[in-house]
Amino acid sequence: MAFSGLALALICIVIAQWWHGGNLWGLLDGPALLIVVGGTLGAVLLQTPWSQCKAAVRALKNLLGRQSWPFYEQASRLLHWSHQARQEGFLALEGKAESLALDDFTRQGVQWVVDGTEPVALELLLDNELNRIEEQKELEAQVFEAMGGYSPTIGIIGAVLGLIQAMSNLEDPTQLGNGIAVAFVATLYGVGLANLLLLPLANRLRALYRLELRYRELTAIGLLAIARGDSSLVMSRQLAQYQGQRQ
Secondary structure, three states: OOOHHHHHHHHHHHHHHHHOOOOHHHHOOHHHHHHHHHHHHHHHHHHOOHHHHHHHHHHHHHHHOOOOOOHHHHHHHHHHHHHHHHHHOHHHHOOHHHHOOOOHHHHHHHHHHHOOOOHHHHHHHHHHHHHHHHHHHHHHHHHHHHHHHHHHHHHHHHHHHHHHHHHOOOOOHHHHHHHHHHHHHHHHHHHHHHHHHHHHHHHHHHHHHHHHHHHHHHHHHHHHHHHHOOOHHHHHHHHHOOOOOOO
């Protein structure tokens, strides 16, 4: 479902081109595509550290096979851990996160609780980790946002190159037509790539990241409640506001 909107937009463009009697193959132009895609990638690689670019590529993989964030299951798990910690002590939680193959944030937080970290210090550690994750996720989305900003401008560069070619071949109608075609198709590619793929992709990643951060906030609240020794009733009320989240 992630790219169904893109497919719908492309189908509508193709149908509109055919409806007006246009040549569908006229929308395909290798040089224009090379200018827009190559120029956009080059500009972003110049602006963005390589490690951040690799993280953005990994984010695309997560988008295609996006990870589920089980809010209800995590809340139930935290409540169970809270009861166990009050009955047997924090050391009873040692190895719990590893045995259940949970996410790194939960695993690290449980380890801090087991180590006897004071609630105030634990809250600071969890907040810092949440801020680090949020910053990292935002940087990944910014890669695609930057590409969406450069793409239309690169399309204009392709249009100018096409017009230069056209103007240099005024005596040859065949070459004149090719140059003008590259000019307009390059602009179409630049604007279309930005508004149909790159900018929506950046915003979709942000929406998924907000859901992930809510899940981690739930985890942080539960771990703090365990460290403070809060009752199950108080902890349930704190976690209840997160359990209605959906993917």
